[in-house]
Amino acid sequence: MPELPEVEFARRSLVRWFDGRRLVRAESDPTVRTFRADEASVPHAVAAKKFDRLTGTLERAERRGKYLMLAFSDGNGVVAHLGMTGKFVKRPAGQAVNWSRARFVLDTTEVIHFSDPRMFGRIEPMAARALRENAAIVALGRDPLVDGLTTAQLREAVGPSKQDLKVALMDQGRITGLGNIHAAEALFRAKLHPGRLPGSLSDAEWEALKVGIDASLAFALELQQGHDDIEYVEEPNAKNPFLIYGHEGEPCRVCTSTVARFDQGGRSTFFCPACQVAPRGERKPAPKKVGAKKSPATKKKPTKQAAHPSTKPSKKRS
Numbered sequence: 001m002p003e004l005p006e007v008e009f010a011r012r013s014l015v016r017w018f019d020g021r022r023l024v025r026a027e028s029d030p031t032v033r034t035f036r037a038d039e040a041s042v043p044h045a046v047a048a049k050k051f052d053r054l055t056g057t058l059e060r061a062e063r064r065g066k067y068l069m070l071a072f073s074d075g076n077g078v079v080a081h082l083g084m085t086g087k088f089v090k091r092p093a094g095q096a097v098n099w100s101r102a103r104f105v106l107d108t109t110e111v112i113h114f115s116d117p118r119m120f121g122r123i124e125p126m127a128a129r130a131l132r133e134n135a136a137i138v139a140l141g142r143d144p145l146v147d148g149l150t151t152a153q154l155r156e157a158v159g160p161s162k163q164d165l166k167v168a169l170m171d172q173g174r175i176t177g178l179g180n181i182h183a184a185e186a187l188f189r190a191k192l193h194p195g196r197l198p199g200s201l202s203d204a205e206w207e208a209l210k211v212g213i214d215a216s217l218a219f220a221l222e223l224q225q226g227h228d229d230i231e232y233v234e235e236p237n238a239k240n241p242f243l244i245y246g247h248e249g250e251p252c253r254v255c256t257s258t259v260a261r262f263d264q265g266g267r268s269t270f271f272c273p274a275c276q277v278a279p280r281g282e283r284k285p286a287p288k289k290v291g292a293k294k295s296p297a298t299k300k301k302p303t304k305q306a307a308h309p310s311t312k313p314s315k316k317r318s
Contacts, residue, residue: 004177005220065176071128083120166194
């Protein structure tokens with residue numbers, strides 16, 4: 001599932017692809033649930049028509065947490081969330097793209113597709129001036145990259161929570177951008193058990209956690225350097241570059257103990273029982289047996305759909 005680094009990769013890619021280019025046409029698939037509006041009662045097809053009106057140059061591309069905010073020179077914009085499987089890809093006109101839900105047609109005739117097999121992603125068209133006032137954006141907590149994150153700010157945001165530490169880190173209203181992968185990675189780097197209570201952490205442990213978050217995000221961003229397309233770890237045959245996430249039953253990279261998994265907040269949590277020990281008296285969920293191993297993210301197989309061909313070349317504008 002795309003988290004802060006993956007969405008930041010999408011933002012940087014869009015900035016690069018739109019640089020010096022003009023959006024001559026936006027196209028939607030009005031039959032899918034991708035297109036939304038603030039009011040749940042607004043039909044997807046109505047929101048899709050608003051998307052189709054986008055034109056002009058990309059004036060601003062911002063990210064907050066897992067959300068993108070794109071503002072165009074015609075005064076319109078979109079708030080976009082990649083969901084669980086969504087990604088932006090650029091292809092030549094006429095090249096087929098699986099699960100293409102939305103398309104930006106450039107004046108070069110190239111097409112930027114929003115491909116989303118499971119359709120948990122969303123695109124919400126609105127006036128460019130209203131992007132930062134969108135309810136979903138306003139509700140987000142501190143962004144480690146956009147706002148910066150000190151140890152004191154991390155403790156202030158997460159410390160009061162009565163939830164397990166990993167679950168609290170994934171609360172987008174506290175710290176935005178961390179999901180199941182990078183919360184687990186940060187905790188492993190900090191040598192903190194995911195089931196710890198935030199209020200039990202010492203000053204040194206809060207500092208270690210802050211360093212772990214920074215290192216996890218920096219590592220993931222570095223992975224994408226020099227690439228035009230992104231591959232998610234949950235995709236079939238994808239490599240797993242992470243230290244702890246998805247490595248149940250394998251040797252820990254630090255101590256060689258066996259990596260374990262347990263269910264936490266409805267998600268799989270991966271940790272090393274030797275490196276991430278829970279202090280006595282605190283909750284310590286029992287790891288699942290290795291024989292009961294399941295994939296990092298339980299996926300429903302996408303409905304088979306024919307690849308959507310890239311839009312036919314349009315007349316280039318100066």
